[in-house]
Amino acid sequence: MKGIIFTEVLDSIDQYFGEQVTDRVIGKCSLSSGGGYTSIGRYDPSELHTLVEVLSADVSIPPDELQRLFGLHLFGRFAELYPVFFTRYDNATDMLKAIGSEVHAEVSKLCTEARLPAVETIFCEGKRMTLRYRSERRLESFCHGLIEACFAYFRERAEVTMQMGHDEKGVFHDFEIVKKERFYDA
CATH class of the missing domain: 3.90.1520.10 (H-NOX domain)
Structure with missing residues:
Protein backbone atom coordinates (compact mmCIF):
# COMPACT_ATOMS: atom_id res chain seq x y z
CA MET A 1 0.00 0.00 0.00
CA LYS A 2 1.28 3.46 -0.87
CA GLY A 3 3.02 5.31 1.90
CA ILE A 4 0.97 8.46 1.40
CA ILE A 5 -1.97 6.66 3.02
CA PHE A 6 0.16 5.92 6.09
CA THR A 7 1.69 9.38 6.35
CA GLU A 8 -1.73 11.03 6.03
CA VAL A 9 -3.26 8.70 8.61
CA LEU A 10 -0.47 9.56 11.06
CA ASP A 11 -0.93 13.28 10.29
CA SER A 12 -4.63 12.98 10.98
CA ILE A 13 -3.96 11.17 14.28
CA ASP A 14 -1.67 14.08 15.19
CA GLN A 15 -4.37 16.56 14.20
CA TYR A 16 -7.32 14.88 15.93
CA PHE A 17 -5.66 13.31 18.97
CA GLY A 18 -2.23 14.93 19.37
CA GLU A 19 1.35 13.92 18.67
CA GLN A 20 1.65 12.16 22.04
CA VAL A 21 -1.13 9.76 21.05
CA THR A 22 0.53 9.13 17.68
CA ASP A 23 3.85 8.35 19.36
CA ARG A 24 2.17 6.15 21.97
CA VAL A 25 0.23 4.19 19.33
CA ILE A 26 3.31 3.60 17.15
CA GLY A 27 5.21 2.52 20.25
CA LYS A 28 2.56 -0.07 21.13
CA CYS A 29 2.43 -1.55 17.62
CA SER A 30 4.60 -4.35 16.35
CA LEU A 31 5.23 -3.08 12.82
CA SER A 32 7.72 -4.55 10.38
CA SER A 33 8.39 -1.02 9.09
CA GLY A 34 8.95 0.25 12.62
CA GLY A 35 6.32 2.93 11.97
CA GLY A 36 8.68 5.10 9.92
CA TYR A 37 6.68 5.84 6.78
CA THR A 38 7.44 7.96 3.73
CA SER A 39 4.82 9.09 1.24
CA ILE A 40 6.61 7.34 -1.64
CA GLY A 41 7.25 4.05 0.18
CA ARG A 42 5.16 0.88 0.01
CA TYR A 43 3.97 -0.88 3.14
CA ASP A 44 2.00 -3.93 4.18
CA PRO A 45 -1.70 -2.97 4.48
CA SER A 46 -1.93 -5.03 7.67
CA GLU A 47 0.13 -2.30 9.36
CA LEU A 48 -2.69 0.18 8.76
CA HIS A 49 -5.15 -2.19 10.42
CA THR A 50 -2.74 -2.64 13.34
CA LEU A 51 -2.41 1.13 13.80
CA VAL A 52 -6.19 1.56 13.71
CA GLU A 53 -6.80 -1.27 16.20
CA VAL A 54 -4.23 0.06 18.68
CA LEU A 55 -5.52 3.64 18.28
CA SER A 56 -9.07 2.38 18.81
CA ALA A 57 -8.11 0.81 22.13
CA ASP A 58 -6.22 3.97 23.14
CA VAL A 59 -8.95 6.51 22.36
CA SER A 60 -12.05 4.31 22.80
CA ILE A 61 -13.41 4.91 19.31
CA PRO A 62 -14.43 1.89 17.20
CA PRO A 63 -11.98 0.97 14.40
CA ASP A 64 -14.61 1.43 11.67
CA GLU A 65 -15.33 4.96 12.88
CA LEU A 66 -11.60 5.77 12.88
CA GLN A 67 -11.24 4.44 9.33
CA ARG A 68 -14.19 6.62 8.28
CA LEU A 69 -12.58 9.64 9.93
CA PHE A 70 -9.32 8.95 8.06
CA GLY A 71 -11.24 8.69 4.77
CA LEU A 72 -12.81 12.10 5.42
CA HIS A 73 -9.36 13.55 6.07
Whole structure:
Protein backbone atom coordinates (compact mmCIF):
# COMPACT_ATOMS: atom_id res chain seq x y z
CA MET A 1 0.00 0.00 0.00
CA LYS A 2 1.28 3.46 -0.87
CA GLY A 3 3.02 5.31 1.90
CA ILE A 4 0.97 8.46 1.40
CA ILE A 5 -1.97 6.66 3.02
CA PHE A 6 0.16 5.92 6.09
CA THR A 7 1.69 9.38 6.35
CA GLU A 8 -1.73 11.03 6.03
CA VAL A 9 -3.26 8.70 8.61
CA LEU A 10 -0.47 9.56 11.06
CA ASP A 11 -0.93 13.28 10.29
CA SER A 12 -4.63 12.98 10.98
CA ILE A 13 -3.96 11.17 14.28
CA ASP A 14 -1.67 14.08 15.19
CA GLN A 15 -4.37 16.56 14.20
CA TYR A 16 -7.32 14.88 15.93
CA PHE A 17 -5.66 13.31 18.97
CA GLY A 18 -2.23 14.93 19.37
CA GLU A 19 1.35 13.92 18.67
CA GLN A 20 1.65 12.16 22.04
CA VAL A 21 -1.13 9.76 21.05
CA THR A 22 0.53 9.13 17.68
CA ASP A 23 3.85 8.35 19.36
CA ARG A 24 2.17 6.15 21.97
CA VAL A 25 0.23 4.19 19.33
CA ILE A 26 3.31 3.60 17.15
CA GLY A 27 5.21 2.52 20.25
CA LYS A 28 2.56 -0.07 21.13
CA CYS A 29 2.43 -1.55 17.62
CA SER A 30 4.60 -4.35 16.35
CA LEU A 31 5.23 -3.08 12.82
CA SER A 32 7.72 -4.55 10.38
CA SER A 33 8.39 -1.02 9.09
CA GLY A 34 8.95 0.25 12.62
CA GLY A 35 6.32 2.93 11.97
CA GLY A 36 8.68 5.10 9.92
CA TYR A 37 6.68 5.84 6.78
CA THR A 38 7.44 7.96 3.73
CA SER A 39 4.82 9.09 1.24
CA ILE A 40 6.61 7.34 -1.64
CA GLY A 41 7.25 4.05 0.18
CA ARG A 42 5.16 0.88 0.01
CA TYR A 43 3.97 -0.88 3.14
CA ASP A 44 2.00 -3.93 4.18
CA PRO A 45 -1.70 -2.97 4.48
CA SER A 46 -1.93 -5.03 7.67
CA GLU A 47 0.13 -2.30 9.36
CA LEU A 48 -2.69 0.18 8.76
CA HIS A 49 -5.15 -2.19 10.42
CA THR A 50 -2.74 -2.64 13.34
CA LEU A 51 -2.41 1.13 13.80
CA VAL A 52 -6.19 1.56 13.71
CA GLU A 53 -6.80 -1.27 16.20
CA VAL A 54 -4.23 0.06 18.68
CA LEU A 55 -5.52 3.64 18.28
CA SER A 56 -9.07 2.38 18.81
CA ALA A 57 -8.11 0.81 22.13
CA ASP A 58 -6.22 3.97 23.14
CA VAL A 59 -8.95 6.51 22.36
CA SER A 60 -12.05 4.31 22.80
CA ILE A 61 -13.41 4.91 19.31
CA PRO A 62 -14.43 1.89 17.20
CA PRO A 63 -11.98 0.97 14.40
CA ASP A 64 -14.61 1.43 11.67
CA GLU A 65 -15.33 4.96 12.88
CA LEU A 66 -11.60 5.77 12.88
CA GLN A 67 -11.24 4.44 9.33
CA ARG A 68 -14.19 6.62 8.28
CA LEU A 69 -12.58 9.64 9.93
CA PHE A 70 -9.32 8.95 8.06
CA GLY A 71 -11.24 8.69 4.77
CA LEU A 72 -12.81 12.10 5.42
CA HIS A 73 -9.36 13.55 6.07
CA LEU A 74 -7.66 11.87 3.12
CA PHE A 75 -10.19 13.09 0.55
CA GLY A 76 -9.38 16.68 1.48
CA ARG A 77 -5.66 16.00 1.20
CA PHE A 78 -6.09 14.35 -2.20
CA ALA A 79 -8.03 17.42 -3.38
CA GLU A 80 -5.13 19.64 -2.26
CA LEU A 81 -2.35 17.43 -3.63
CA TYR A 82 -3.98 16.32 -6.90
CA PRO A 83 -6.47 19.03 -7.95
CA VAL A 84 -6.47 17.82 -11.57
CA PHE A 85 -8.54 14.81 -10.49
CA PHE A 86 -11.21 17.04 -8.98
CA THR A 87 -11.60 20.03 -11.29
CA ARG A 88 -12.97 17.97 -14.18
CA TYR A 89 -16.17 17.07 -12.30
CA ASP A 90 -19.11 19.35 -11.57
CA ASN A 91 -20.67 17.28 -8.82
CA ALA A 92 -20.11 14.36 -6.48
CA THR A 93 -22.20 11.90 -8.49
CA ASP A 94 -20.15 12.46 -11.65
CA MET A 95 -16.90 12.04 -9.77
CA LEU A 96 -18.04 8.91 -7.93
CA LYS A 97 -19.30 7.33 -11.16
CA ALA A 98 -15.84 7.93 -12.66
CA ILE A 99 -13.75 6.53 -9.77
CA GLY A 100 -13.50 2.94 -11.02
CA SER A 101 -12.85 3.89 -14.62
CA GLU A 102 -11.40 7.35 -15.26
CA VAL A 103 -9.89 8.31 -11.89
CA HIS A 104 -8.28 4.94 -11.13
CA ALA A 105 -6.98 4.76 -14.73
CA GLU A 106 -5.23 8.11 -14.24
CA VAL A 107 -3.87 7.08 -10.84
CA SER A 108 -2.51 3.88 -12.40
CA LYS A 109 -0.62 5.94 -15.00
CA LEU A 110 1.02 8.01 -12.26
CA CYS A 111 1.67 5.07 -9.96
CA THR A 112 2.06 1.94 -12.05
CA GLU A 113 2.55 -0.38 -9.06
CA ALA A 114 -0.66 0.76 -7.33
CA ARG A 115 -3.17 -2.00 -6.49
CA LEU A 116 -6.40 -0.06 -6.39
CA PRO A 117 -9.71 -1.37 -5.09
CA ALA A 118 -12.48 -2.19 -7.54
CA VAL A 119 -15.17 0.49 -7.42
CA GLU A 120 -18.12 0.29 -9.76
CA THR A 121 -21.43 2.03 -10.15
CA ILE A 122 -24.18 -0.55 -9.79
CA PHE A 123 -27.10 1.85 -10.03
CA CYS A 124 -27.50 5.58 -10.61
CA GLU A 125 -30.84 7.20 -11.25
CA GLY A 126 -32.31 10.42 -9.95
CA LYS A 127 -31.20 11.00 -6.37
CA ARG A 128 -30.14 7.38 -5.77
CA MET A 129 -26.84 5.72 -6.45
CA THR A 130 -25.21 2.42 -5.49
CA LEU A 131 -21.43 2.04 -5.53
CA ARG A 132 -19.78 -1.33 -5.04
CA TYR A 133 -16.39 -1.49 -3.34
CA ARG A 134 -14.30 -4.63 -3.48
CA SER A 135 -10.82 -5.02 -2.00
CA GLU A 136 -8.94 -7.66 -0.06
CA ARG A 137 -7.59 -4.84 2.13
CA ARG A 138 -10.98 -4.45 3.83
CA LEU A 139 -10.94 -0.66 4.07
CA GLU A 140 -14.66 -0.24 3.43
CA SER A 141 -15.13 2.23 6.29
CA PHE A 142 -12.23 4.26 4.90
CA CYS A 143 -14.09 4.26 1.56
CA HIS A 144 -17.27 5.34 3.38
CA GLY A 145 -15.47 8.44 4.67
CA LEU A 146 -14.09 9.19 1.19
CA ILE A 147 -17.61 9.08 -0.27
CA GLU A 148 -19.01 11.39 2.41
CA ALA A 149 -16.11 13.80 1.91
CA CYS A 150 -16.72 13.81 -1.85
CA PHE A 151 -20.24 15.12 -1.30
CA ALA A 152 -18.98 17.74 1.15
CA TYR A 153 -16.28 18.83 -1.33
CA PHE A 154 -18.96 19.58 -3.94
CA ARG A 155 -21.12 21.28 -1.28
CA GLU A 156 -23.74 18.58 -1.55
CA ARG A 157 -25.38 16.38 1.04
CA ALA A 158 -26.15 12.71 0.92
CA GLU A 159 -27.11 9.89 3.22
CA VAL A 160 -24.62 7.04 2.77
CA THR A 161 -25.26 3.57 4.13
CA MET A 162 -23.10 0.49 3.69
CA GLN A 163 -24.06 -3.15 3.33
CA MET A 164 -21.77 -6.15 3.00
CA GLY A 165 -22.50 -8.77 0.37
CA HIS A 166 -20.89 -11.86 -1.09
CA ASP A 167 -20.84 -13.33 -4.58
CA GLU A 168 -18.68 -15.69 -6.65
CA LYS A 169 -15.84 -13.13 -6.58
CA GLY A 170 -15.92 -12.83 -2.79
CA VAL A 171 -16.87 -10.12 -0.31
CA PHE A 172 -17.99 -6.68 -1.46
CA HIS A 173 -19.56 -3.64 0.16
CA ASP A 174 -22.36 -1.69 -1.45
CA PHE A 175 -22.78 1.96 -0.61
CA GLU A 176 -26.37 3.10 -0.98
CA ILE A 177 -26.37 6.84 -1.55
CA VAL A 178 -29.42 9.10 -1.41
CA LYS A 179 -28.65 12.67 -2.41
CA LYS A 180 -30.22 15.49 -0.41
CA GLU A 181 -30.46 19.19 -1.21
CA ARG A 182 -27.25 21.09 -1.95
CA PHE A 183 -25.48 23.32 0.51
CA TYR A 184 -25.58 26.94 -0.50
CA ASP A 185 -23.25 29.73 0.51
CA ALA A 186 -24.83 31.98 3.10
